[in-house]
Amino acid sequence: xxxxxxxxxxxxxxxxxxxxxxxxxxxxxxxxxxxxxxxxxxxxxxxxxxxxxxxxxxxxxxxxxxxxxxxxxxxxxxxxxxxxxxxxxxxxxx
Numbered sequence: 905x906x907x908x909x910x911x912x913x914x915x916x917x918x919x920x921x922x923x924x925x926x927x928x929x930x931x932x933x934x935x936x937x938x939x940x941x942x943x944x945x946x947x948x949x950x951x952x953x954x955x956x957x958x959x960x961x962x963x964x965x966x967x968x969x970x971x972x973x974x975x976x977x978x979x980x981x982x983x984x985x986x987x988x989x990x991x992x993x994x995x996x997x998x
Contacts, residue, residue, distance in 0.1 A: 910968045913960060920953050 926949075929942040936944055 906967060909964060913964055913967065916956060916960075920949075920956060924949055924953070 924946070926942045926945040929945060932941060934941040
């Protein structure tokens with residue numbers, strides 16, 4: 905399951921990065937609302953990328969960097985249920 909999800913997010917990242925620059929609009933002199941259409945594409949695409957990143961951060965943050973235990977479970981995932989907070993005594997608290 906995690907391997908398919910990892911592959912999905914890699915594909916999403918490649919598509920987002922590949923279409924950030926609107927290669928197909930180069931040379932177009934079309935203007936909409938006073939700005940070139942390629943600039944509108946870029947602004948819209950960055951908005952889409954920010955929404956996709958938010959979804960990724962909510963659903964799949966840490967995928968591909970988790971460590972699996974001997975039984976194949978991924979409880980050692982960064983920030984997962986097996987993680988405990990280390991406390992240190994002494995030193996500056998600032």
